[in-house]
Amino acid sequence: MCADDLSLPDTRLLRLLDLLYDTRSVTRAAEHLGLSQPTVSIWLAQLRAQYGDPLFVRTPSGMAPTPRADAMIGPAREALDAMRRLGRAGADFDPATSTRHFRIGMTDASHITLLPPWLAQVRVLAPSVRLSAARIDDTTAQALAAGEVDLAVGLVPWLEAGFYQQTLYPQDWVCLVNARHPRLGATIDLAAYEAEAHVGIAAGTGARLLAQALADADVQRQVLLELPGFLGLGAILSTTDLVATLPRQIGETLARTNGLRVLACPVAIPGFTVKQHWHARYHHDAGNRWLRGVCAALFLRPQANPP
Structure with a gap:
């Protein structure tokens, strides 16, 4: 040669x-x-x-x-x-001048609890950056790997393996009722829980956790209304005597905006952690790192008793 x-x-x-x-x-x-x-x-x-x-x-x-x-x-x-x-190439990301479009997988509960403060902070730091909320479903893993979704935030247990993840905060369960409920005061016991009519939320991994816990405890709810998500739940509870069982963050957010009362749930329901997930392909991407950092700065809560 x-x-x-x-x-x-x-x-x-x-x-x-x-x-x-x-x-x-x-x-x-x-x-x-x-x-x-x-x-x-x-x-x-x-x-x-x-x-x-x-x-x-x-x-x-x-x-x-x-x-x-x-x-x-x-x-x-x-x-x-x-x-x-x-x-x-791609090593630098200037939020002040970027026009990048980020897509975040999240549930409709996160539309109410996480998206408003997240969007507000992004608009301050990166006024020309655009955000889209994407559904979390069985295509989320593929979408993250393909770069069609930048982050997925919530309870997404099928993303535990093969993806980077960061725990943001723990969630337990509460009951949410009208502040002027005719029969319930500051507490609800198990007998009242079974006697009252309920709103059921059908969507999400959390709904499966709740259903399994109620079945394990042999607790029977009288579900008078079933919703596919949290849209409209606050208005319904504020005008009826129904009870909703839901994760604490969405419960407390709806309580503040709709004048509702948060009660301790009388049924032991396993808690869970809300995490942000991203694919290894974008672990070092400067824009993805920035978006994760904004999320962590807003929502990361140190655990009192870390494992």
């Missing part, structure tokens, strides 16, 4: 070629590289062997390039510049 058929040397040898061409000195090239002179001499020997040419020869005025080195220096510098651009 002739020398012209050889592939380009690695970056360190290209850098050496560039420095020797500028400095005409092995010693000064070694200083620029932070290496010993013998190491640089070994690298130069590798270059000479690869291209079958001395490349640089000693003269009274220093290491003079050969015609082969003269021919190589232009393409070598173009290659070095391309590598530098490649290294910088």
Whole structure:
């Protein structure tokens, strides 16, 4: 194989070629590289062997390039510049000027609890960034891997393996009722829980946790109304005597905005943690890191008794 058929040397040898061409000195090239002179001499020997040419020869005025080195220096510098651009590509994210469109997988409960403060903070830090809320379903894992969704936030147990995750806060369960409920005061016991009419929320992993806990405890609810999600729940509870059992954060948020009362749930329902999840492909993406950081700054709560 002739020398012209050889592939380009690695970056360190290209850098050496560039420095020797500028400095005409092995010693000064070694200083620029932070290496010993013998190491640089070994690298130069590798270059000479690869291209079958001395490349640089000693003269009274220093290491003079050969015609082969003269021919190589232009393409070598173009290659070095391309590598530098490649290294910088996507490395920087300026929220103040970015027009990036982020997609966040979340439940409709998070539309009420997480999205408003998240959007408000993004508008302050990144006024031209756009957000979209995507559904969390059985396609979420594929969407994260494909970059169609940047983050998924909530209770998403099927994303535990193969995805990065960060625990944000724990959730327990509460009951939510009209503040002027005709029969319930500051508490609700198990007998009253079974006697009252309920609103059931059908959607979400949390609904399955609740259904299993009620079945395990042999507790029977009288579900008078079933909703696919939390849309309209606050208005319904504020105008009826129905009871809703739901995670604390959405319960407390609806209570504040609809004048409702939060009661301790008389049934032991396993708690869970809300997490943000992202795919390994985007772990080092600067924009994704920024979005995760905003989420953590807003919602991360230190655990009192970390595992």
